[in-house]
Amino acid sequence: MKFVDEFRDNQKAQYLQRAIHELAAQLEPTLSRPLQIMEFCGGHTHTIFRYGIEQMLPKSIEMVHGPGCPVCVLPMGRVDDCVTLAERPEVIFTTFGDAMRVPGSRKSLLQARADGADVRMVYSPMDALTLARKHPEREVVFFALGFETTMPSTALTVLQAEREGIKNFSLFCNHITTAPTIKAVLDEPDLMLDGFLAPGHVAMVIGLQPFEFIARDYHKPLVITGFEPLDILQSLWMVLKQFTENRCVVENQYARVVQPTGNQAGLQAIHNVFETREFFELRGLGSIDHSGVSMRANYTPYDAERKFAMPNLTVTDPKDCQCGAVIKGLIKPWECQIFGKKCNPENPMGALMVSSEGACAAYYNHGYTGKAA
């Protein structure tokens, strides 16, 4: 309860907490184990830890921290490709800051930069395009990553480059899509998940429809959720309410930002530039059908994968990394044998330790080592 004081509206928080406990008490007689609810998105994970939301919940509800942090699911082989690209003398390699420290099998982008590669952090893909305008003699590559939330921005940047006829700009496209990733988690044989909090900002772009199969075919309640602590509490309550009423649908808690049909201009740009890949590898989850996008053939000149020879190797993670099991909710971060020892935020072995949105970093930074939680 000590965290409740930190809510800006702690009366509302206490009210929601009581309402959650009431519904959980109704459900408890029917449960043989705690309900597992996955927050898919790393942004939610961050809020849940910051506000101690797990400590507010009854014992019969467990949160599972999902794979929805694009930096965390970036496979090592892809990082290696980035480093190879960045080491080319003509290339200015541009990336979001989050990706700099993700370990590759040889080195991270940060180490590549220290070794002399021209790697630059940018805030926006548009800044990478600006660099291309400024340096016509260089090849500017932007490392495009993220779920659907960042896809409109890279798609619109490519369309702008085309309009201006800029030839020295390309994307190394590593975008991944949310629904196939959730499906892969749901298809795990030993899975025990009962419901989902789904990422509000992804839904802001793609709308509600892509999530509907989860309720319809997998019979799991799903609530599109905002990022405030109160949003998360309210969404948990909405999921529980579905259980008590034996319903199973997609509901939108974040209606103040999410339109049911998503963002049309953004979707159009995505559709123009990208197409679904047959499969894409996610770190810890392996190869997932249709989980990534690549650039359409008419944008070949802007596609770094086609423009440059890329090793494109699949590299297996170090043996003692257990990121996959953590992402699927099979073990808690502290149960990974190298958690906090060989793997810590200063010296991450697995990607879940890199980003503040990764489950392992969240546990580590908030001092949960298994005993306290």
Place this chain on the structure above:
Amino acid sequence: MCLGIPAQIMAITDAERCMAKVNVGGVLREVNIACIVDEEHPIEQCVGDWTLVHVGFALSRIDEDEAQRTLELLAELGELQQELDAMERSGAAA
């Protein structure tokens, strides 16, 4: 990268490219607003709007209360300063 940051549109700087100057927590920067412009809300009506900006692109319109609450949340999560730093130190300046 994923959370988005509230910003108020101050001026349209390039209507053809859908670029606008916005104020994000006191920092001025150009962002692309193509995704929040449509027939019902043409670009010249966007000045004064609050939007949620993801990596330099406004992806939705929000009301001012929502913008304020989100700014406070980002500050509490320690992400506000990080975003503003990323904006200011963006490699394009180099």
